[in-house]
Amino acid sequence: MSEAPLLEVDDVTVRFPAPGGGLLGLSRREVKAVNGVSLTVRRGETIGIVGESGSGKSTLGRAILGLDPVTSGHVTFDGARVSDGRRDVLAGLRRRTAMVFQDPANSLNPRLTVAETLTEVLRVHAKVARGAEAARVAELMRLVGLDPALGSRRPRDLSGGQCQRVGIARALAVEPDLVIADECIAALDVSIQGQIINLFLDMKERIGLTLIFIAHDLAVVRRLCDRVAVMYLGRIVEEGPTEAVFAARRHPYTAALIAAIPEIDPDLRLPDAPMGGEPPSPLSLPPGCAFHPRCAYAQETCRTGEPPTLRRQDDHGWACILPPGTLSSPAASTLGRQPQELSA
Amino acid sequence: MTALPLLDVQGLSVSLHDGRETRHIVDDLSLQVGEGEILGLVGESGSGKTVACRALMRLLPEALSISARRITLAGDELASLGVADFARVRGRGIGMIFQNPASHLDPVMRIGAQIAETIRFARGASRREAKAEAIELLRQVGIPDPARRAEAFTHEFSGGMRQRAMIAVALASNPKLLIADEPTTALDVTVQAQILRLLTELRDRRGLSIIFVTHDLGVVSQLCDRIAVLYAGRMCEIGPKRAILGRPRHPYAAGLIACQPAAGATLTRLRTIEGQPPSLHAMPSGCRFNPRCPNAQGDCRSVQPPLDPVEPGHLAACFHQVGTTPRLGCAA
Numbered sequence: 001m002s003e004a005p006l007l008e009v010d011d012v013t014v015r016f017p018a019p020g021g022g023l024l025g026l027s028r029r030e031v032k033a034v035n036g037v038s039l040t041v042r043r044g045e046t047i048g049i050v051g052e053s054g055s056g057k058s059t060l061g062r063a064i065l066g067l068d069p070v071t072s073g074h075v076t077f078d079g080a081r082v083s084d085g086r087r088d089v090l091a092g093l094r095r096r097t098a099m100v101f102q103d104p105a106n107s108l109n110p111r112l113t114v115a116e117t118l119t120e121v122l123r124v125h126a127k128v129a130r131g132a133e134a135a136r137v138a139e140l141m142r143l144v145g146l147d148p149a150l151g152s153r154r155p156r157d158l159s160g161g162q163c164q165r166v167g168i169a170r171a172l173a174v175e176p177d178l179v180i181a182d183e184c185i186a187a188l189d190v191s192i193q194g195q196i197i198n199l200f201l202d203m204k205e206r207i208g209l210t211l212i213f214i215a216h217d218l219a220v221v222r223r224l225c226d227r228v229a230v231m232y233l234g235r236i237v238e239e240g241p242t243e244a245v246f247a248a249r250r251h252p253y254t255a256a257l258i259a260a261i262p263e264i265d266p267d268l269r270l271p272d273a274p275m276g277g278e279p280p281s282p283l284s285l286p287p288g289c290a291f292h293p294r295c296a297y298a299q300e301t302c303r304t305g306e307p308p309t310l311r312r313q314d315d316h317g318w319a320c321i322l323p324p325g326t327l328s329s330p331a332a333s334t335l336g337r338q339p340q341e342l343s344a
Numbered sequence: 345m346t347a348l349p350l351l352d353v354q355g356l357s358v359s360l361h362d363g364r365e366t367r368h369i370v371d372d373l374s375l376q377v378g379e380g381e382i383l384g385l386v387g388e389s390g391s392g393k394t395v396a397c398r399a400l401m402r403l404l405p406e407a408l409s410i411s412a413r414r415i416t417l418a419g420d421e422l423a424s425l426g427v428a429d430f431a432r433v434r435g436r437g438i439g440m441i442f443q444n445p446a447s448h449l450d451p452v453m454r455i456g457a458q459i460a461e462t463i464r465f466a467r468g469a470s471r472r473e474a475k476a477e478a479i480e481l482l483r484q485v486g487i488p489d490p491a492r493r494a495e496a497f498t499h500e501f502s503g504g505m506r507q508r509a510m511i512a513v514a515l516a517s518n519p520k521l522l523i524a525d526e527p528t529t530a531l532d533v534t535v536q537a538q539i540l541r542l543l544t545e546l547r548d549r550r551g552l553s554i555i556f557v558t559h560d561l562g563v564v565s566q567l568c569d570r571i572a573v574l575y576a577g578r579m580c581e582i583g584p585k586r587a588i589l590g591r592p593r594h595p596y597a598a599g600l601i602a603c604q605p606a607a608g609a610t611l612t613r614l615r616t617i618e619g620q621p622p623s624l625h626a627m628p629s630g631c632r633f634n635p636r637c638p639n640a641q642g643d644c645r646s647v648q649p650p651l652d653p654v655e656p657g658h659l660a661a662c663f664h665q666v667g668t669t670p671r672l673g674c675a676a
Contacts, residue, residue: 222605268565
C-alpha cells in the first residue's frame, strides 16, 4: 500500500447505557454495540460489513460518521482524527461523506420534491452556483438512472426503487469521498435490488466511489464488494478479500452464514442441521468467544478467558483458534448442532 | 398428484370497486396443492400473493370483493360457505402464519394460553388437556424448556422463537393446510434456516400441506415441491420446482431467476428486469408484463395470454416463451 488509507478505524468501542437499570439507575448496565473494531478502507474500495441483527454493523457505520459517539478508540478520515468530536473536524467529515439509509421513503422529506431535496443539499454544502443548481440536479438524477422529469414528484409518487435512487443521488450530491450504505437494498424487490447494485458498480467505475456497504445478505455482498468484514456481537470475527473469505472461510460463524444462503439450486437440500440458537443479547455477552454457545467446534478454552484476537495471514484476518483449513471441506460448512438455550 | 388435491382453487379473483371502475388485485387465479406438498408462491411486492392468501382465509377488508368458480379443501366446497361456517373451516382446516409474529400474537396473553385457547375453540378440549397439548406443541416446534416457556409473554421471546410460537398457534387447530406468508423474511439467515427446517419436518411428520409465500427464489428452490410465479395479480407460470427453475418459459419467471444475486462472481453486474411493476391504477392491457418484457410483440399488448400447459403439470401464460435452453446448470 503506497497510498495512505482513506479511513482508519482503530480499536473502536461504542457503548450505550441499557434501558432500565433498576431503581435510581443503581444497577445500570451497558450495551457494547461495537467492541474493539479495527478496519482500514482504501480509496475506491468497496467493503461489505455483514452480520445478523445485533451484530453492531449499523452502529459501526454511524460511529464512523460521528452519528453515534465513539466510547474509545479512534476514527481517522483522510489523516484527520474525527472521533474526538471536534465540531470543525466533524463538519469537514460530513462535507465529504454521505449515508444511504435502509428505508428510502422515510429518509426523504415527504413535503419536498425530488428536485427540492437535491437542491437543498447542493445549497447547504455550497456545491454549485445558484444558477447551475437545476442543471446539476438533472445530472445527478441521470447519474442514478432517474428521468429528470421526475424532479417535480414527491416521495409518495415514487416507487421504493425510485426513492432509493433519490437517496443515493442525495448522497452523491455532496461529491463524497466515502458513502456508507446501511441495508439500503433490503427493503427493495429482487428485480430492483439488482438495479441498485449495478448502480453502485457503475459509480465505483466512473467516479471511483469508496463505499462501505452494510448488509445481512452475503450473496449481495459477494457480488458488490472487494473486501468483506463479518461481525458477530460487536466484534469483527473475519475480514479479508471477498473471494478469499468465501473460498477459505476460517471462522465457523462465517461458514454458517455462507451455508445459510439459500442458493437457487433444486438439487441442494436444506441443511439437515442448520446452526442452532440465535445471537445472544448484547446485554449479556457470553464469556470467552461470544460465538461459543452456537459453535460446533467450541473447545474448553473458547468458553472462558479472553475472546480470541484477530489473527492474520496475508490480507485475511480471523478471530478463531481453529487452524486454517478446518472449515474448507464442504462437509464442515454445515454445522451440526441442536438449538440450545442461550439466554433465558 | 394422482389423488384429489387437498386444496383446489379455480378462478379466484379479488377486486376493488371504486366508483365506476373495478380493479382486479388478483385476477383469475387457479392453483392446487396436494397433500403433504409445499407450494411456493413467488412474486414481488404488489403481485397479489399476500392478497390471494388472505382471500383464501377470508381475511380481507370488506372493500375488497372475493369471487371464485371453486375453492375446495379436502373435497369440501368453501367458496359458497357463509361467514359462520367458514370460520369453523378456517379454524380447523387452514392455519396461517405471518411475517411479523409480534403483531399477530397477543402481547398480554401468555404464549401457552394463546395456543390452549385455540385448541379449546377448535376441539372443545378441557382446560387441562389443552394446556398439556400446548406444551407438547411448543416442544414440537423446537422451543426449549416448553413447560416454562409456555408461561412467557411474546416480548420475552426472540424473533425466531416468536415465529416458532406463531407456528405452534397455527398448528393448534390441527389444520391440513398451512399458509405461510413470508414467515422468514424478517429473520436472520441462520434463524431462517432453522424455521425452514422446522416446516419441512412438520410436513414430513404431520403430512401438512404448505403454501409458502416469498420473494426469495433461493428459499423456494430448497423448500418447495412446486412453484407458482405471480405478476401483477396474475399467474405467469406454475409447475414443478425443477421445471420452473431449470426451464422457465415465462420471460418474467426467467428474469426473476436470472437477477438473483446468489449466482455469479464478484464485481460482475447483475441481470435486471428494467422498469417497475405496474400500479393497480394503470394496468397495461394484454399481458401485464408486456412493458418490461424483452420478448413482447404486438399480440402481447392487446390479448391476455391464457395459462396453457407446456408439459404435463407445467403451465405458462405467454405467447412468446423463453427458449428451452437450460439455465443455471440445473435442468434435469
